[in-house]
Amino acid sequence: MTVDMPVSLLKNPELKFGAITFFAKQHKGDTCGSNGLPLTPNSIIIVGNAQLLKTIKSPFLCDFLDIIRGKHERTIVVSQYCGTPLAKIIDKHVLTHLQIKKIAYQALKGLSVLHKLDIVHRNLSNENILRQENGDIKLFNYGLYHMTNRGALVSFPVLEVLYTAPEVYLSGFDSGHVDKKVDIWSLGQRIRKILSLLQVNTSIFEKIAREHNCYEVYLNLPADLKELIELCLNIYPSKRLSCEELLDKLYFNEFRDIQEQKKMWEPFEVFSIQELYYWWQLAGGDVFQELKKQGLIRSSPPILSLPSLVLIEGTLLGQDRNPATLYDPRIVEMPLETLYQRFIHIPITAFYPLIHSKSDIISSSDPPPYDATGLPLVIKEKDPEYQFHRVILFRRLLHGYPFTKDLIRQEAEKDIPPLLRGDVWSALLNVPQGYERDYMRLDKYSHTTTDRQIEVDIPRCHQYNELLSSTQGHKKLKRILKAWVYKNSQYVYWQGLDSLTAPFLYLNFNDEAKAFACLSNFIPRYLHKFFLKDNTVVIEEYLAKFSQLISFHDPQLANHLHDINFDPKLFAIPWILTLFSHVFPLYKILHLWDKLLLCDASFPLHIGLSILTQLRDRLLTSGFNECILLFSDLPEVDIEKCVIASMQTYQSTPRSITSREHENEQFYKKNDLDIRGVTLEELKKESCPRISAADIINTVRKNPDKILLIDIRNTTLFHRSCVKGSVNIPFSSVSFNETVLDNLGTHSSLIKSKGDKVVAIIGDCETDLERFPNFLLQCNVSRVCVLHGDFNRFTSVIPTILTSGTTN
Amino acid sequence: MPEKKDFIYINEKHGIEYSLLIPYEESVEELAHILIIQFNLPIYIEKELTQHLRIFIEDRTNEYFEEISDQVVQKGKDHEIPIDDIVKNWEKLMREEIIEFGERRCASDEELFATAYHKLVHSPALETMLQLEHMYSKIVRQKTEEKNALIKKLSDSQSEEMNKAVDRLEQDMTESKINELVARHYESHSLLQGQLSSELDTLKEAQRREYREWVMQMLEQNQANSSLPTPSSPLMPVVPRNFQNTRANSRDQINSPLLEESFTIHLGSQLKQMHNIRILSADVMDLCSIHDDEQLSEPTPQLLQTALGLYSNDLSGLVLMTDNKIGSRLTQEFQEVCQQTTEFHFPHIEDQLNKISSIAQQHFKNPQNGSSRNSNSELLQTGDFYMTRHSNLAQVHVIFHMVTDDSIRGIDINSRHPVVLGLRHILKTACSNDITSLTIPLLLQYEMTEEMTINWCEKRAELVFKCIKGFMIEMASWGGSELKNLQFMLPQGISQAVFTSMTEMLPRIFKVCNPKILA
Known part of the structure; x- marks a missing residue:
């Protein structure tokens, strides 16, 4: 194996690309579209139209790679460019x-x-x-010709x-x-x-x-x-x-x-020119700079070409046509040397990672894997070598989908390479094969009553994004939404569904069916029943759970919000209904959902909590009005912190804390030891969440030092039988007049020094299961929860976790 | 694009009758499914129906195109189409749009000089250049002062003579003699004025030529040595020592504390764009006029910034208010500021204004432009604006001269007022011409007037803030350069109370960024 091998894999004469550039026509004056909104700039329409070209694969056509928008309607097209133009050949040869x-x-x-x-x-x-x-x-x-709407978008x-x-x-x-x-x-x-x-x-x-x-x-x-x-x-x-x-x-x-001797299957490519282009960009390749260097982008100073007069009607006078904006059909080839140099040390084995059968002997002969652990995600996404390894690996895994589903999930937990995010997401969402056919069969044309609302919402949905603001983007989004409404007749179109669809469309712009399939699998998993015509119960339950989760992790904040009457329903409904896709720009949503897709329907609650945590200091010092103002235009949120914090609370919170009646049973199966049958009225009254018997049993068995069990039944019952390690604070012995922990008597020090243990309160039908947890909450004790049901739940559990209460 | 044609698709076997437009641009498979749903047909015919539809659509499409294309060719053959015109149009189009066929065009003098200047100004030669410019400007200033002194002297002596003459009116002076004297005075006055002005102009012209030649020379040297130019002594003009210190108080004026406050704001609901905003109260001419500091031979640092940015993609603009006549007396003060020193880069201010005037006239006279304006009038309308370019102003490169009228003094103007619309055009022009710093009069005027009560100011500021915010949000989709710095200017001498009220209003309208806390 020579050192030069991998580079020669990259140095395929057909894996080269070049760029051309031109200016789209500027809109004249101040015209508005038929919907009264400003016209989409022509360059954006071109960007949208050009996406289709990325899907064209033919040995006799150059692969289309990218389209880039510069300032002032400049458009750059990057595509495969290899070989010699015939014009040059016929000059010399016959x-x-x-x-x-x-x-x-x-x-x-x-x-x-x-x-x-x-x-x-x-x-x-x-x-x-x-x-x-x-x-x-x-x-x-x-x-x-195609991307410029048959030449209409250029002059x-x-x-x-x-x-x-x-x-x-x-x-x-x-x-x-x-x-x-x-x-x-x-x-x-x-x-x-x-x-x-x-x-x-x-x-x-x-x-x-x-x-x-x-x-x-x-x-x-x-x-x-x-x-x-x-x-x-x-x-x-x-x-x-x-x-x-x-x-x-x-x-x-x-x-x-x-x-025409076609193979049955397309052979698997280790990497494609698209990926090479992507790595090239990460390794510092800049199409714009190359065009500039090679003289295709010439800029004359703007002060030399100002108009002299602008009339109120919008007419510009005295501005000459800038000669730099004329069409120059030259092609500029992109130099790949830097990339070759950057990747020169990558061994050939890295191109063929072993996935299923890797022995220690093989591993030991491999060079150590490229180490990017501990680096922030944004850095990892910009590191060409790291992305090289990730892309090579994920390509293979995706090729084996659905058989490699678990492996994909496992790798996605580390991070998801941006280039393949669309495919990885659809794998994580279990998009089935044949999704194209399902989508094709849905009616996206016939007029329905929701059309008007959809048409109003689309031109307001993530319009800073070029793809989503293009004509094609609008058309596709409309089709997907209509298809969803058609297919889910039990649901209605709620505003926000557009934002929810946007990330999927953005990632699968050329595969509407896949975007639709992702959305279709996403909603039952994370937003079950949220799109019912009457979704009040579902939303109220969710909000109540959100309040409880805040109490559970941050009693001080919860008490403050309670005192100023600032209820989550005042700000969190768009958060949950769009799973934050209405709140954040796309690039943040992508990172957030990367994690969301690995977690269950309770994760959004933790995201909400982590946003509040980031704003904690301001919230604690604000009154009702300030809070309303703060949330009316949410300040910038650090998404990496947000993701890390929500993962932390997600992992450290027993699942039953966030368990809901309206959860989709398909993804969260419940048995007798889980929480069931809590009415909304009950839920709304309770400030602290319930915990299921199952979670207590699990924790007592596996991590007994992670939980502090407080048995508030009377002493006699406690001595007869209690959970191992639980302490007894009989309800009747506590005076609730002052919110001072010392009132609890001898056990108060245990609570004070509990650290991050979960405090689970166990009672029975004779105890008041509201005042005691509320008291703890008011004393700012974190992680307080109440056993769902009563003590008797534990009696039938085998092997038992009970003991006769002599330990205390 | 020729019109689409309506065809009716008939499938007798399944009893389908469906009308569709050719060329059909949607997916044929999907159409088949829609028909299956609409006509309540069994799903197993999906393939057959799709195939049938596809053939139908393909055939109709071919027919459709063959018909229109053949027609065109046939017409061409039969000479029904004016071939010559077509050829001419195509030729024109190619010449105007494609570089290959366009006229080979060399870079203009302006561009060459721009490139040279931009290169040098970003090299160690910068200091020398600015010093040279500074020296030149000192000379012009001195000359101007000399000129003013001479004129004053003449005026003084003339008025003295006149006084004497008037005193003697009863004696040997007749009215006609006095008139004669007046005429003579006027004549000699204008003669002197003209003579001195032309001397000044000649001086400026000489400076301009000298300076431009020097810049080009420096660049050549630079290229020959392929190294950074050494700031070797150019034709450094000698500044006479007896330069009078007449404006000693100007310094205090600059350093007098301004009312100003800066904000960083963000716009946009999901993707947030940052902008810097400043509110300040000052004399607007301070942004233009270069204060001459006698003690130092160094130019002020602001000039350096302005010189560096002149040919860059970050220009700085200022909105001035004027009336409907181009170059009217309202711009007089500004014109004088422009003439304080030599303009090395662009045409003189009068020439620029004259050119704008003639462009406007040409436009209004051309009936093709079919505007609702009075074609005989060369006056502009409220909300129009014209632009001038400058290299010798303190902090700005481009001036937007906005036409206003008295209606601007009213309390109840709204967002549809022409001046507000004009502001939108200004922002748009700025956006598409890389003007990334802009100064706007927050009250839409720079002078204090008597209507300016606190209430009036607050109402006006609210209107301007809100409209500008709207325009800036709109700007994000125009695909030009973003406005990085926006200055709202209040008249000099505005009360502290009004100023505070404005600075308190701004964060209510624009979303101010959180202070970054470094953890």
Whole structure:
């Protein structure tokens, strides 16, 4: 194994990319859309349209990689760029007829992929056909016409002057001609050009040949090639054949056999050009800087091109067209040296991680794994090498989904690589195979009563994000929401569902069905019954639980909020109904949900708690009005702290503390020892949460030092039988007049020095299970909870945790 | 885009009749399912129906395109379409939009100088450059003062002569003689004025030429040595020593404590954008006029900042209020400030204003522009604004001259007032031209007037704060550069009470950032 190996894996001649740039048209003056909102900038529409191109995979097309928006409507398109443009080759070499036929065939193959997606190339020329080392070709820059809404979003014409079909010129610039046949014309012209030939009666081809003094070459052409070109160069579009028809021609048979031996499955790629591009960016690659360095982005100082006069109508006067904004079709290749250097020491084994069978012997021969533990998540996400290892690993795991579900979960607990987050999330959400078909069958067109509300909400949903504010984004979001409403007739559309969908759509922009499937699995798991037409009971229960959780972890804060009458229902409803997706910007939601997806439906309560904890100092010194103001526009929240804090409380809180009646039983199965049958009225009265017998039993057995059990039954009963390690403070012996712990007598010191133990209060039907915990709460004792049911729950438990009360 | 055509899809086998538009842009599979639902058909026909639909749509689409495309070609062949016009249009389009076909254009003088200046100003030569500029400006100042002194002297002697003449009116002076004297005085006065002004202009022109040549030279040297230019002594002008210290009090004025307070705010409900906002009460001309400090030969540090930013993507703008005539007397004070020193980069202020004037006239006269304005009038309307560029002002590069009228003094103007709309255009222009610092009159005027009661000020400030906040939120989606620093200016001499009320109002309207606590 040589040291150079891995880099040579990266140094594949086809794994190279380049960029082009142009300006989108600026909106003139101050126009508004039909909904009264400002128009979406054209560059954003382009970004949205271009996403589709990322899904196109064909050996004869360059992979589309990225689209970047700069200031002032600058748009940069990054795509695979490898091989040599035909224009360069035909200058030096003469291609054989066979080679030409092959090029024609492959170009047609590429075009037919595009045409099936209703994409017209329009830019076909010998500059845009790249010949690879093995003689195959790839078409480049085929997306410009599509992403610019057929050229309407840019001010320059999308075409190659020499190769453009006559009807394009004849219909004028604004016509937005989308007939695919224009590509066929271009193809014909191209092939002709390759033959270095260059009319009207008999044949256009013949005429062009004569004009270029190449009539002899023309006459010597094999008949099939001649026919092909003639078929392409018919001036009547209707008589020009389509891609499919041309591909069916007999003279292509010789290629068909080699090409069409399709494998049953696509082979697994260790990594793709998309990932290479991603690593390149992390390793410091900057498309914008490269374009600048190579002179494609020239900027003249803005002070030299100011308008002189702006009228109240919005008319700008005296501003010349900045020559730097003209369309320059040059392509700039991106240098990859830095990336190669950065990855030079990565051993080849790192490309092929062993997942299922890894022996100690193999491990010991491996170099130590790249260590990024302990670094903040944001740093890890920016570390090219760390992301390299994560992406390589997750790719493999995702390839094996659903069989690797557990492994994916296990790895996701460490962190989720941003590049693959969409797929990892859908794996964590158990999205089943065949989700596309399910989605396709849903009606997203027919008019429903919620349409109006959806249409009002969408242009207000995370619009700072380019994808979500694009025309395509709006369209897709609407479809997903309509599909959800259609499928879940038992539920209604609540405002907030749009925000909830936004992260899924953002991550699966090109796979609506997957975004929908994620949403469909997400809601039952975390927001069961929240979208009922009457969801008051569910929400009230949830809020009551939230109050109790605050009391449990932060009695001081809970007491303060109680004193100033600041109830969670005043601020937390949008939090829970959208699981914070209405509160935070997308990049924060992603990190938050990364963890949420690994936890159960009680996790959002802990997130809420951690937000309050971050604002704790301000809340404690604020009155009701200040609190309302504070929450009306939530201050910046440190999301990493928030995630860590909520994980901590989530892990240290017995699950039954947050148990709810309206939880989805499917994800949280309950038995007799769990909490069941608590009415909302009861719940709202209780300031401290209940704990289930099951949780007490578990803790007593496994971590007896984590719990302080206080038995408040009378001494006689306690001595007859009690839980191991419990202390007896008979209810009747305590005076509740003052909120002083010392009133509890001898055991007060135990409570004072309890640390972070859970304080569970055990009583029976004769004891008052409200005053005692409330008293502790008012004394600012944390983690107070009450046994659900009474002492007798424990009697039937085997093996027993009871003892006869002589230990005290 | 040609219009879509309505077709009716008929499937006799399943009794479907459905109308759809060709070209059909949605998914065919989904359409099949909608039909299955609508016509209550069994799901197993899904494949068959999809296939049938697909063929129907493909055929219609082909027909549709063939029809329109062939028509166009046929028309072209039959010469029904004016081919020459089409060719001309295409040619024009390509020339104007595609760099390959566009005119080969060399960088203009302006651009060359801009590049050179920007490079040098970001090199060790900066100090020398600023000193040179400073010296030049001292000379101009001195000349100006000399000019003013000479004119004053003439005026004094003339008025003395006049007094004497008037005294002798009863004796040997007649009224006609006096008139003659007046005429003579006027003539010699304007002669002197003209002569001195033209001397001054010549001086400035010479300075400008000298300076620009020097900058280009420095750059060449720099490139030849491929090292940073050594600030070798340029044609350093000698400043005469007997330079009079006439403005000794100016210094106190600068250092007099201003009323000012700064805030950092954030905007946006989910993604929060930070901006700096400052409220201050001062004379607006302090932002423009360079206070000459006699004691030091060093320029003030603010100038350095302004010079560094001149050709950058962080320009600084100021909104001044004016009336509907371009370059009217209202801008006189400002024009004088501009003329205090030599403008090394841009045309002189009068030339800029003249050019704007002619652009406006051209626009209004052209009936094609079909505006509702009176085409004969070259006056602007309230809410219009024009822009001038400057390199010799203290803290700003770009001035927005906003047209206002007396309605601005009223108490009940609302967010639809033309001046407020004009402010929106200013923010938009700033956003799309990289002007990232902007100063706006918080009360929409810079002078104290008698209507300015506390109540009036509070109402006005609230309106401006709220509107600007709205515009800034809007700005985030315009895709230009963000406004980093926004200054709200209050008239000089505003009472402490009003100022406090404004600074208290701001955090109520804008969300002020939490102080960062370093843990």
